[in-house]
Amino acid sequence: MPAPIRLRELIRTIRTARTQAEEREMIQKECAAIRSSFREEDNTYRCRNVAKLLYMHMLGYPAHFGQLECLKLIASQKFTDKRIGYLGAMLLLDERQDVHLLMTNCIKNDLNHSTQYVQGLALCTLGCMGSSEMCRDLAGEVEKLLKTSNSYLRKKAALCAVHVIRKVPELMEMFLPATKNLLSEKNHGVLHTSVVLLTEMCERSPDMLAHFRKLVPQLVRILKNLIMSGYSPEHDVSGISDPFLQVRILRLLRILGKGDDDSSEAMNDILAQVATNTETSKNVGNAILYETVLTIMDIKSESGLRVLAINILGRFLLNNDKNIRYVALTSLLKTVQTDHNAVQRHRSTIVDCLKDLDVSIKRRAMELSFALVNGNNIRGMMKELLYFLDSCDPEFKADCASGVFLAAEKYAPSKRWHIDTIMRVLTTAGSYVRDDSVPNLIQLITNSVEMHAYTVQRLYKALLDDISQQPLVQVASWCIGEYGDLLISGQCEEEEPIQVTEDEVLDVLEGLLVSNLSSPVTRGYSLTAIMKLSTRFSSVNRIKKVVSIYGSSIDVELQQRAVEYNALFKKYDHMRPALLERMPIMEKTASNGPTEIVQTNGEAEPSVVEPKHPPPVGQPASQGNDLLDLLGGNDVPVIPTTMPTKPASAGGELLDLLGDLSLGLSLMAFYLFDLFKTVNFLSTGIPPMTAYNKNGLKIDFTFERANPNPNVAVITIHASNSTEADMTDFVFQAAVPKTFQLQLLSPSSNVVPALNQGTVTQVIRVLNQQKQQLRMRIKLTYIHKGSAVQDLAEVNNFPPQSWQ
Amino acid sequence: MIHFLLLFSRQGKLRLQKWFTPLSELEKKKVIRDMTLMVLARPPRTSNFLQWRDLKIVYKRYASLYFCTGLEEKDNELLALEMIHRYVELLDKYFGNVCELDIIFNFEKAYFILDEFLMGGEILETSKFAVGGSVEEADTLQETMEEYMSKPAY
Numbered sequence: 001m002p003a004p005i006r007l008r009e010l011i012r013t014i015r016t017a018r019t020q021a022e023e024r025e026m027i028q029k030e031c032a033a034i035r036s037s038f039r040e041e042d043n044t045y046r047c048r049n050v051a052k053l054l055y056m057h058m059l060g061y062p063a064h065f066g067q068l069e070c071l072k073l074i075a076s077q078k079f080t081d082k083r084i085g086y087l088g089a090m091l092l093l094d095e096r097q098d099v100h101l102l103m104t105n106c107i108k109n110d111l112n113h114s115t116q117y118v119q120g121l122a123l124c125t126l127g128c129m130g131s132s133e134m135c136r137d138l139a140g141e142v143e144k145l146l147k148t149s150n151s152y153l154r155k156k157a158a159l160c161a162v163h164v165i166r167k168v169p170e171l172m173e174m175f176l177p178a179t180k181n182l183l184s185e186k187n188h189g190v191l192h193t194s195v196v197l198l199t200e201m202c203e204r205s206p207d208m209l210a211h212f213r214k215l216v217p218q219l220v221r222i223l224k225n226l227i228m229s230g231y232s233p234e235h236d237v238s239g240i241s242d243p244f245l246q247v248r249i250l251r252l253l254r255i256l257g258k259g260d261d262d263s264s265e266a267m268n269d270i271l272a273q274v275a276t277n278t279e280t281s282k283n284v285g286n287a288i289l290y291e292t293v294l295t296i297m298d299i300k301s302e303s304g305l306r307v308l309a310i311n312i313l314g315r316f317l318l319n320n321d322k323n324i325r326y327v328a329l330t331s332l333l334k335t336v337q338t339d340h341n342a343v344q345r346h347r348s349t350i351v352d353c354l355k356d357l358d359v360s361i362k363r364r365a366m367e368l369s370f371a372l373v374n375g376n377n378i379r380g381m382m383k384e385l386l387y388f389l390d391s392c393d394p395e396f397k398a399d400c401a402s403g404v405f406l407a408a409e410k411y412a413p414s415k416r417w418h419i420d421t422i423m424r425v426l427t428t429a430g431s432y433v434r435d436d437s438v439p440n441l442i443q444l445i446t447n448s449v450e451m452h453a454y455t456v457q458r459l460y461k462a463l464l465d466d467i468s469q470q471p472l473v474q475v476a477s478w479c480i481g482e483y484g485d486l487l488i489s490g491q492c493e494e495e496e497p498i499q500v501t502e503d504e505v506l507d508v509l510e511g512l513l514v515s516n517l518s519s520p521v522t523r524g525y526s527l528t529a530i531m532k533l534s535t536r537f538s539s540v541n542r543i544k545k546v547v548s549i550y551g552s553s554i555d556v557e558l559q560q561r562a563v564e565y566n567a568l569f570k571k572y573d574h575m576r577p578a579l580l581e582r583m584p585i586m587e588k589t590a591s592n593g594p595t596e597i598v599q600t601n602g603e604a605e606p607s608v609v610e611p612k613h614p615p616p617v618g619q620p621a622s623q624g625n626d627l628l629d630l631l632g633g634n635d636v637p638v639i640p641t642t643m644p645t646k647p648a649s650a651g652g653e654l655l656d657l658l659g660d661l662s663l664g665l666s667l668m669a670f671y672l673f674d675l676f677k678t679v680n681f682l683s684t685g686i687p688p689m690t691a692y693n694k695n696g697l698k699i700d701f702t703f704e705r706a707n708p709n710p711n712v713a714v715i716t717i718h719a720s721n722s723t724e725a726d727m728t729d730f731v732f733q734a735a736v737p738k739t740f741q742l743q744l745l746s747p748s749s750n751v752v753p754a755l756n757q758g759t760v761t762q763v764i765r766v767l768n769q770q771k772q773q774l775r776m777r778i779k780l781t782y783i784h785k786g787s788a789v790q791d792l793a794e795v796n797n798f799p800p801q802s803w804q
Numbered sequence: 805m806i807h808f809l810l811l812f813s814r815q816g817k818l819r820l821q822k823w824f825t826p827l828s829e830l831e832k833k834k835v836i837r838d839m840t841l842m843v844l845a846r847p848p849r850t851s852n853f854l855q856w857r858d859l860k861i862v863y864k865r866y867a868s869l870y871f872c873t874g875l876e877e878k879d880n881e882l883l884a885l886e887m888i889h890r891y892v893e894l895l896d897k898y899f900g901n902v903c904e905l906d907i908i909f910n911f912e913k914a915y916f917i918l919d920e921f922l923m924g925g926e927i928l929e930t931s932k933f934a935v936g937g938s939v940e941e942a943d944t945l946q947e948t949m950e951e952y953m954s955k956p957a958y
Contacts, residue, residue: 008909015908051912058818058911060833080946087915094826117942127924128824152938155928163924189929196926234931237886244890244930247883287882322851327882358850 004037005030007051014059027056038069046073047081050088057091067092067099074106079118082110086121095131104134111141116152119145123153127160135164139171146178151187158182158193162200169204176201176208183218188235188242191222195248202255213256216263220270223249227274238282250274250291257299264300271296275308286316286324290331297335310335310342317349322358329353329364336371347372351381354388359395362388366396370403378411382421390428397432401425405437415448416494419455427462430469438471442478443586454494456483461498463508468517474525477512480505481529482583485536502537506530510546524557531565535580544569686801692778692793696723697752699732699778701795703802713774713802715764721752723784730782732762737775741767752782766803774803805925806884807859807874808835809918811907814868816840819907820914824925839863839872853881864888868904890932891921897936916942 005013010030017023034049042049050069057063070092073085093100103125110122123145126138142164145157165172175197182194202209226241226249235242253271257264274292279285289312296309313335316328329350336343350372353365366388373381382404389400404425412418422441426433445455459476467473480487484505490497512518512526527550534543547569550562568576686703693699697719704714721727730750736742747762768774776795781788811820818836827835842854843863854861856874862884863872871888875881892902894917899906907914920935922928929935 011909055911058821060818079942083916083942083946084912087912087919091821094823094828096826096828115945117938117945120938120942124919124923128919129826131826156923159923159926159928162926166924188931189934192927192930234933237890242930243886244883244927247880251878251880283882284886287880287886290882291880322849323853323882323885326851326853357847360851360853360855363855 004033004045004049004052007048007055010052011055014055023059027059027061031056031061035065038065043076046076047078047084051084054084054088054091063092067097071099071102071106074103074110079115082118082121086125090125090129094129095134100129100131101133104137107134108138108141111138111145116150119153120156123156123160127156127163130160130163130167132167135167136171139164139168139174143174143178146175151185151190154185155187155189155193158190158197162193162197165197165200165204172201172205172208176211183215183222188245192242192245192248195219195245195252199248199252199255202252209255213260213263216253216256216266219249219253219256220267223253223270223274227277237284239279240284240288243284243288246274246288247291250288250295254295254298257295259300261300267295267299268301268305271301272305272308275305275312280315283321283323286319286321286327290316290327293331294334297331297338306339307342310339310346314346314349317346317353322356322361325353325356326358326361326364329361329368333364333368333371336368340372343368344372344374344377347377347381351384354384359393362392363396366392366400366403370407373407373411375411375413378407378413379417382407386421386424386428389425394432397429398434401429401433402437405440409444415451416454419445419448419451419458423458423462426469426472426475427466430472433471435471438474441471441475445475445479446482446583447585449585451494452479452483453486453492453497456480456487457492457495457498460487460500460505460508463512467512467515470519470522473512473518473522477509477522477525477529480509481525481532484529484533488537502533502539503542506533506537506539506542506546509533513546513550520555520557523555524561527558527561527565531561531568532580534569535577687799689797689799691717691776691795691797692780694791694793695784695789697721697727697780697782699780701798703799711768711771713766713768715766715802717760717762717764719752719760719762720756720758721754722756724754725785726754727752727782727784727789730760731780732760733779733781734764735777735779736766737772739768739770739772740774741769743767768803771803774798805876805879806922807876807925809922810836810839810870810872811914812836812840812843812870812872813904814844814870816844819869819904820911820918822915822918822922835874839874843870843872852885860884862888866892869907887922887927891918893932894921894935897932898939913939 014023014026017026030052034053037045037049046069050066050073053063053066053069057066066088070085070088073081074089076082076085089100089103093103107122107126110118111126113119113122123142126134126142130138142157142160145153146161148154148157161175161178165175179194179198179201182197183191185191185194198212198215202212223246226246229241231239232241235245237243240246253263253267257267271292274288275296278288278292280289293309293312296305301309313328313332316324317332319325319328332343332346332350350365350368353361354369356362356365366385369381369385369388373385385400385404385407389397389404392400404421408418408421412421422444426441445452448455456479459472459479462472463476463480484502486492487500487505488502490499492498509526509530513523513530518526527547530543530546534540537543544566547562547565550558551566553559553562568579688700688702691699691701698721700718700720702716702718704716717732719730719732728751730747730752732744732747734742734744743765745763745765747760749760752758752760766774775798777792778795779790779792781790783789805824807823807825809820809822810818812818818840821832821836823832838856839861842856842861846854846863852862852864854863859874859876860879860881861872861874862881863870864885865871871892873884873888875884895902895907895914898913898917899910917935917939920929920938929938
């Protein structure tokens, strides 16, 4: 068998390949040769073959069949073999393969080898990719080597110990004795790795941290020597002696000084010295200054030192070097919380960085700018930030827009400014605004009552310009629907009122409906807005026409709305004004799940419709469908509601149940929720009655008067089932005449067990202020023997005592 | 701690890869792909720092090679630039006016030098002479053992 070709020859050959396919062919041929060579257990050339395999692996080709060969090389006695073997192990093996455990024994032997370079190889491999099991097995050996006087081995053992601690933190204690005199070494390699080891231990264990605090004077001394010492050629970097060690010591000092007065004081002088004396013309000096600043800000330094640190960062900001500016912005972001005033002084420089060409710097500057906004600088800062929003890359726009909204909400100097700012964001970055901003903005607008005319006018004008940005369009259509009357009447005080006719407004809204640019949600908004205008405008016929057209829209959501609105025009026109009147001021709720049911106001006519008042925001589709499903379609005698007593929270929780909105709404639906309170009833002596008895379902009413309000009658319904099958998904609904108010609490369950084995109870509270005769319409739905059953009934046989 | 060190050419060909955290082959390939795409796309006069997932990426171009490393949040980026520079200096000293071809044809030596300079994601030796010295001494060990073979080992 001829000798396998040499590594460099293979590399040369592969590089002559002109296409990927050619290269692949060469590699496959060579791999086949290598594989057969491995099979023949050839010791002489194994090293060469593995080396070639590693090259091919770097090109991206699979090399897993060489894993075991690496282990054989490691076990060999030749240094060359070991070198390649360990390299191969580090490249091809990792702790996920079980094979790696086979290395443990070899490593153990090599850790005790007579040649330090072999020991070094073993330490290096263990320290780079040793798994937890290996670390556990070999920690003792590492600890031994940590105490050796051979500095070559000692430094490697120190970093190996760091790796062991990272993998198996419980073993940290074991290395404590060996750390005793690590810092008295002269060798920089050992010093550096020792500091790394100490840092790792202090970061992981507060006990170790307390224990090592006593090293602060020694560390300060070492740092001082580094700074004051003369030129040392082997450690010098642009006139600074061993910057790597200096930075590591500064980092350890930071950890030791944090929260500790004595340690912080002990390091004050040296920090001041480093901060003032370090040469800043080259990157290396700035690296040390950077670390120094971070340390000063973290420990309990005196105020003079802190000011010095912030000033250094300020100088960094003006540096031509982009890296330094980037680093300065990052550090300022970290310190802006604690040293807000000091950072404010550099505000103008930071704002200038918004215009930098470097994307990384722009992002940092943006974050920092938002952190610096306060009541005093809001106007100026917002100008800059809005300008930034105009011109920045799309990747920033969403974050910037959210930031602007937040800042505006917190610090807006006036409502008009607030609205203007929102308008600006919507018109410049409207498509990047987050979805949840739309309801928030609507709520904001509703609450600024005196600005309604101005807002709707500006939004209308914006719509005339551009209808492509959905959040803008949605907010605008909602406002036009709500405040269209103000728009027509030209009442705006803040700016020149525009003359616009009803037809023009309706043109715009209809335009939204047909435009390809409008999303389905936007179309929903516009249709609802058009509908609302039917009570504010006089051209009702036109609106009726539009609404009826969409009754056959392909979009189910639009169709549903249109059909309902049509019904509103036809059968329930008398209700329309009440339904579509102005929205109340909504309170932002910290909503946390469903609570009470909406209160209801009944209608005299039993067959009442209008399942819902069109919800102006967010996810109307799912709500609408759920409501209708619950109420069973168009001709359901369910009570419409107008003003629940707590519109915000009730509506808010309602929506939480259905979707993700946190805004309150007034709803016209009847909901049954789980409730949390129980009321004590007093026995009142009113006889119970049977309200309904059909098809095996019997519903009895029992009465109590609630304390303390004597006008409230508390009715408990008891539903029982005499058939042989359970009635599941049982839902009880009730309607009362207009003069009453009704509240339905949650049922005990929605399964009425068969054969009278149990009852479902539910509490109804009726407020009867006018002491009129109580009448009730009830609707029952349930599933019985696999089919859905629905029934309506009137309950007229209330005992007089219940309502007198 | 450094999570990885990658060297790749302007065409995106990988010349060296050192990993200090355990990743699967697939994950490694993804990182390499992401790094090459991100770094090669950077316009000329921008900073050497990037943010990628939760790592800080520091890269520097030397002639035709990009040196790219991933750091943790608490590491010093400016010092990482110095670290990359030190590694280049070590390669330069060892190979004598190092160029990309040296690293291609002697990649295993580049690894040996790296392993004397970094370990477990931390800097092992800060002396310019010690690293080169150790590698050269180990080299002699190698030749000595192979002296019965008149040709070099591989």
